[in-house]
Amino acid sequence: MKQGLARMVRNNIKRAVIAGGLNAAHVLARAGLMAGARGRGAVFTLHHVRPKLERAFDPNAHLEITPGFLEDTILALERGGYRFVPLEDLPGCLVSADERPFACFTLDDGYRNNLEYAQPLFERYGVPFTIFVTAGYVDRTHTLWWETLADLLSVRREVRFDFGAGAETLATGTLAQKQAAFDRVAAHIHSADEASAVAALNSIAAEQGIDPYAITERLTLDEDGLRASINCPLASLGAHTISHRAVARLSDDEARREISTSAARVEAIAGRRPLSFAYPYGFRPTVSPRDHRLVADFGFAVAVTTEPGTLSSGANPHALPRISLNGHFQNTRHVAALASGIPFRLVAR
Template sequence: MRHGLARLVLNHVRRTAITGGLETAHLLSRAGLLAEARGRGAIFTLHHVRPACKRAFAPNAHLEITPDFLEEAIVALRHAGYRFVAIEDLPMHLAAGDTQPVACFTLDDGYRNNLVHGLPVFERYAVPFTVFVTAGYVDRTHTLWWETLADWLSACGEIRFDFGQGEEEMAIACLSRKQAAFDRIAAHIHKTEEAGAIVALDRTAARDGIDALAITERLTMDEAGLRALLESPLASLGAHTVSHRALARLGDDEAKRELLISSERVEAIAGRRPLSFAYPYGFRPTVSARDCRLAADLGFAVAVTTEPGTLSSGANLHALPRISLNGYFQSTRYVSALASGIPFRFAVA
């Protein structure tokens, strides 16, 4: 109990520190200081776009924003002088001498709410956007382990899970223990053989009535949903691998197959090869220099990470930074602060 409560307190302290940093960045930006930090613009990362729903246990709350906040973010960026462009047009912008900053919107994993709730907002403001498609989610062959894990822990007061040395019983009746279990199992998935760990999670959760593939089907678009999305000229699809595993931990041949097959799957849906790619997870330990070379060799014009930062003319087009629109910080002040690039100068966000 003490460890779980300590973790909740630590997370609160971290969010408070980030909030303070964003407020400072907002004030510096308003004062016109460090204007050069904005660079040539920014790529924004989104996942879920859906109305707020109060849930007692929500370990993935950072991955969702409301349609209203998305609208507020677009309006704020437009007011700040940003031009909205599709991510595949970024190379042309970065190579040109245009000093007007650009903003790109990207949405990872292909959630259904991107079509239902996100598309109407983008259409209202004529903003292009790209959805990065995980082929295994479209074809219902792979599962979103973080969603499975959240549903499983929400439904149970105690669980049993095998961390590699036999099943361990975990009492998780209170929120702090649920969060501690989520963090521990997530760390296990990241540090072991990922595919096998996810299979083990799905199998174990199934004993308590959690159907991981049903969660995938409920939350993500199938081929018909993606085709409906593409009826909008503002929408485009990018590749996001087949299995959503960390590429840096895969062998050369397997990593190449993940990129190639996901590209071919998107082509089958969209009628053309995708020009953009998003690395699963996207932070440094999960993306290697080899992965960036693979993306370039396979013909992607751009590939994006989740390393935070703004764009520059000399940026590596196959390791571009993105700024997360985080569900914990849904304020237009913070959108402006992040887009300013100031927080990344001080490693605050």
């Protein structure tokens, strides 16, 4: 329990330090310092967009923002002189003579609340957006393990899990213990064979009366929902693999199959081949130069990571950084600071 409490304290301190750094970057940006760090523009990453539900245990809170914060972000960028462009237009924007900064909005995984809460705001302000489709979620053949794990730990005071050396019992009675268990299982999923680890988690959840596939159905858009979304001329669909596994950890054949089959699935829904791709997870080491080459070979014009940063004219269009709209930092000062590029420039020094 002491280790779990220490972890929670460290996380709180980390968030406070990040918030302080973002506030400082905002001051520098307002003063006109380090203006070159802004680059040509930025791509923003969203996941859930929905009214906040208070949950005692909420390990995925960073993956959701409120509709109000999204609207505030759009308005703040407008005041900052940003123009909103479709993600597929980025290669042209990066070499354009138009010096106005641009912003793109992307939503990963295809959650139902994207259609219910985010799309009306994008329509109201004329903002193009791209939803990245995980085909296994659309077809209800794969599960969102982080949502399954959160639901499981929320209702259990202990959980048995096999990390490769035999099943062991994880205490999950307190919030600190739940978070420690979540972090440990997540690390295992990222370090082991991902498909097998997720299957094991799904089995444990099912034994406790939790249906991981029902979670997928409840949270993500089906084919009809995605078609309803792209009835909006501002919307486009991008590919996000079949299984949402880290592409860099797959064999060449598996990686090709995940990328090409997901593109075909999106084409079947949208009626046209997708021009954009998002790497699942998107951070190093879940993406590799091999993967950049593969998406280029399959004809994608743009591929995005979750490595943080703004965009420069020389950016690799198949390894573009994005700025996460993080549920822990729903403050327009923080958005302005991130869009300025100053935090990324300072960290790189």
